[in-house]
Amino acid sequence: MSEDRLKKYEKRLNELHKLSDEELKDRFWELCNKIVEPMVEYGKHYTSPSIERSVLLRMGIDSLTTQTLVKKINEAGLLGKGAGHVVLKVSQKENISILEAAKKIAEEDTALQGLF
Numbered sequence: 001m002s003e004d005r006l007k008k009y010e011k012r013l014n015e016l017h018k019l020s021d022e023e024l025k026d027r028f029w030e031l032c033n034k035i036v037e038p039m040v041e042y043g044k045h046y047t048s049p050s051i052e053r054s055v056l057l058r059m060g061i062d063s064l065t066t067q068t069l070v071k072k073i074n075e076a077g078l079l080g081k082g083a084g085h086v087v088l089k090v091s092q093k094e095n096i097s098i099l100e101a102a103k104k105i106a107e108e109d110t111a112l113q114g115l116f
Helices: 003-017 021-045 049-058 063-075 083-094 098-107
Strands: none
Touching: 049 063, 049 083, 063 083, 063 098, 083 098
């Protein structure tokens, strides 16, 4: 390791040693969010219905339902949030399984209202 890199490492190490466990945890999540932010932005702008159907299929939702879900999510202007994310949010909001949430979105026109 070069001398300059070693000095920078020791400086960061000393700064981290001063932090409490809670502060370290907060710093960890701050850095995690910073790392994934470009990927989230990319996903918001460069997704497609076929990509979102693929995500839903991997969540265990059948292909006919995925088509309906993506259509409804897109019409609601939420496709940029990610279809899987939308289904997860409905699942958490209603305290139901992923498959039940998918069915709810497919069958109820109001399932996506007030979600975000």
